[in-house]
Amino acid sequence: MRKKTKAVLMLLWIIFFYIAHYYFAIKKYLPMVRNYIPFFW
């Protein structure tokens, strides 16, 4: 595989899991932020 293609695929891989993680993380924390609760324990 060409180096450029490999690099692009790796970047897309990283971005995909970044989106997955932060989508669910923001979904979890946003209600707390909206209620102005200093969230968590």
Next chain:
Amino acid sequence: MIELAYLALLLVISIALGRRILKYIGIGFNSSLEGMVFSLPLGLSAIAYAMLFAGLLGYLYKSVLVIILALLYIALWKDVGELLRIIFSSIRNFSFNKFVRKHDIALNFYSIVIILLLLFPLMNFFLSFSPPWHFDVIAYHLAMGKIYIAAHKVVYIPYMLFSNFPSLIDTMYMVGLLLSNGILANLLGYSLGIAFLASIYKFCQRFFNERIALLSSLIFYSFPLIFMLSRTSHIDVQLAFFVFLSVYAICVYSKSKDSKWLFLSAIFSGLGISSKVFGAVAAAVIFALLVLILIRDVSKKRMDYKSAFAKSAAFCIIAFVIVMPWLLKSYFFTGNPVWPELNEIFHGKYWDEKHQQGINVMHNLRKPSLCNYLRLPWDIVTQQGKRLGNIDEDLEIGPFVLAILPLYFFVGKKDRVINSFFMLLFVYLTVWFFLSHIFRYVIYAVPLIAIISGYVIHELLKINLLSRALKLLLLFTFGFNLLFFIGANAKEFPAALGLESEDNFHSKYPGPIYDASKFANSNLPESAKILLFRDTRGYFIDRGYVWADPLTQAYIDYSNIKSEDDYYKELKRLGITHILVNNNFGWRNPLHDVITSDYRYTPEILEMKDRFLEKYTRNLYNNGDILVNELK
């Protein structure tokens, strides 16, 4: 601020004691900092063991601790002097220009990494001054030590499940409580967290390079799971620290073949098991890694079978000797050295099969299917498996497990240490899969994830096409974690900085249980013994108390209690004079989303409690959430 003075004293004596022990073993380190990273936990553990023995003999007094510290200071005055000389000369010789040149400080990515690497620990340092209030801390981590201190003895607490487990770190916190207060205990936990951070840095410096060291350290300490737990009196981060030091020592042994590092690994494996039962899982895996290393050396004729056998036996014996005091304590109090495990063999006190099943369910809601196993990495990254019981909804560690770790197999340069870390990670997560759904219980996998991530990111940053985008993504992660840090801890900063009184703070965190405890302390006689019903947080209570929790204790056996009359008779037999009921507290089962469960406070028990309260008690206090009633 007195806590700072006590902390400095404890740290200096612990490091000096640790250095003396390591000198006696004959281990040499690459740098003073690397030596200190091993010395601190070793010395602090030795002091904790000394106080454990003093407590078992009935000499748990502040004066005894002060005498022990004074004697240690006198015996170690040369080591203390040398240590202070090292610290002051490092400060004196620190040159900002040299530091800037060495780390290529400019307006660049690594400068931001260094700033954040200083910022997270600094903020956590201030937060360590926040009074303890988290659930597990005031239920048993500090509550246990407070009971021992009040009795001036390490006593059997039959209703407190966790008091009969190995609890080395809780004993360290007890030292903090004995010398000062819960804040000193927090600071001891924080100090071990900083030593952990430094150990990751030094490990990466030794085996890789400076940049991987910086990256891995920041990735590690900026995980919400780590920075939230490492400045409170929990034990998870400290357990992971001991396990990591054991792995560190095994890696150095593998390279240097110096057996003393093997002994050091065994010591820290033993200390890990002594901290938490799950440490035994980590120790077993580290031992398996050692056996593989020895088999490799035998196959390459670097050593004979006898030496390999002797070394593996030495590892087991050393770890066992370190753990033995906890086994003896448990045997002495319960009749079972590994209570509550294997109770069908040892027949230890106040435990049975039903309770063990309940605990097993509490620890592992997961169905052990292939699908659940394969989705583990996804659940660690997204926590979406919580509805299946595949993972709990707790503090997380970012996207690295899936975003970065798999890319190791596509970067050019492989490394033997990273290969072995992947093996360790695979085994840790596989064993954890069968034992628990609670991610915190496999926290010793987290430093490995951070170091592998640092290594892979360092390789990826060499690729021009990836470099800028990856740096932006990482800065986003660190910035997000920083925002989370501020949001999650904002409520504690005023109390931590002395702008809010401890009393005012505790009235909010934990709130009603603190107010009810204050009522009990001010109004109930000294001889009062309180049953804590639907709550276990007895830290603020200055009277005797007993947990009523049907799950975590068999001291009050609910299978023998059929009515409120039986309950009254049983409580009278145990000398209970009052009952504290938290009507608003429930342990929510994520699979069923109900307050009660069939293995904890069942509807029958709760209804029985209501009838009991009406027939046999008189209400003294009611703050809407919590009742305090006196038994007639």
